[in-house]
Amino acid sequence: GDSVTQMEGPVTLSEEAFLTINCTYTATGYPSLFWYVQYPGEGLQLLLKATKADDKGSNKGFEATYRKETTSFHLEKGSVQVSDSAVYFCALNGGSYIPTFGRGTSLIVHP
Amino acid sequence: GAGVSQSPRYKVAKRGQDVALRCDPISGHVSLFWYQQALGQGPEFLTYFQNEAQLDKSGLPSDRFFAERPEGSVSTLKIQRTQQEDSAVYLCASSLRAGDSYEQYFGPGTRLTVT
Numbered sequence: 043g044d045s046v047t048q049m050e051g052p053v054t055l056s057e058e059a060f061l062t063i064n065c066t067y068t069a070t071g072y073p074s075l076f077w078y079v080q081y082p083g084e085g086l087q088l089l090l091k092a093t094k095a096d097d098k099g100s101n102k103g104f105e106a107t108y109r110k111e112t113t114s115f116h117l118e119k120g121s122v123q124v125s126d127s128a129v130y131f132c133a134l135n136g137g138s139y140i141p142t143f144g145r146g147t148s149l150i151v152h153p
Numbered sequence: 154g155a156g157v158s159q160s161p162r163y164k165v166a167k168r169g170q171d172v173a174l175r176c177d178p179i180s181g182h183v184s185l186f187w188y189q190q191a192l193g194q195g196p197e198f199l200t201y202f203q204n205e206a207q208l209d210k211s212g213l214p215s216d217r218f219f220a221e222r223p224e225g226s227v228s229t230l231k232i233q234r235t236q237q238e239d240s241a242v243y244l245c246a247s248s249l250r251a252g253d254s255y256e257q258y259f260g261p262g263t264r265l266t267v268t
Contacts, residue, residue: 046195074255085157085244085259086196131195139184139254140209143195 044069048132048144055122055151063117063147065106065132073134075099075108075115076141080129089117089130127151155179157260159245165266166235174230174263178247185228186257187220188244196244202228203251235267 049064067075074093078086090099095110104119115132132144158177166172178185183204188196189212198212204225213220217236222228232239242264246257 076255078259083261085246085261087259088256091255133195135254139186139201139252140198140212141254141257143197145193145195 044073044134044136044142046132046134046142046144048130048147051129051146051148053147053149055149057124057151057153058121059151061117061119061122061126061149063130063132063149065115065117065144067113067115067132067134069113069134069136069142071136072110073136075106076133076135077104077106077115077117078131078133078143080131080146082128086131122149122151124151124153157245157247157258159243159260159263161263162261163264163266165268168235168237168267170235171231171233172235172265174232174243174265176228176230176245176247176260178226178228178245179249179258180226182247182249182258183251184248184253184257185222186246186248186254187228187230188246189214190242190244190262192241199230199243232265235265237267240265240267 045068076091077089090101092099092108098107129146135141185202187199190196201209202222217233219231242262246259
């Protein structure tokens with residue numbers, strides 16, 4: 043079945059540091075890929091998505107590129123802020139209405 | 154309100170008690186999803202409604218779990234005879250179109266603790 047593997051957290055960075063959160067997936071066919079963010083006490087919010095190979099999703103300074111050859115969708119941001127502290131979930135949708143989520147990676151950004 | 158709301162936000166139940174968790178989706182959203190999120194895990198699909206019809210309940214872990222959406226808006230997830238393994242955050246999400254999980258809007262969740 044479909045699966046998503048994310049790097050273990052927490053990831054702890056200083057403000058303005060470069061962020062990478064790794065995500066790889068296993069799926070049949072050509073899934074759509076997503077990153078969600080969950081701020082403390084809130085629900086998951088869609089951060090960005092990519093629906094086909096080589097697409098780059100971007101939002102709020104975050105970006106991720108759909109790499110079919112490496113089955114990856116790594117999340118990056120050039121300069122993180124304290125307000126980016128949250129849990130980030132990588133997810134895929136293989137064409138049904140049932141998405142598959144990774145376990146989440148906690149990001150802590152210090153001033 | 155503009156978003157998906159859930160109540161209660163926190164629920165503590167003694168083992169064996171029944172609980173009811175409520176979800177108010179965004180007005181006009183056709184699709185409604187329930188997920189279970191165990192500690193340190195990602196959300197796992199429980200069930201899906203299209204309007205008032207429960208089209209998929211394949212993720213419900215046992216027959217103690219029951220969900221309804223009688224008028225195609227508010228939904229209730231009921232858990233009978235709660236067990237410790239039911240402790241988790243229960244998330245509700247809605248989307249505008251039928252069968253659309255690409256643009257889901259999530260509620261803040263209900264944290265259920267079974268003691």
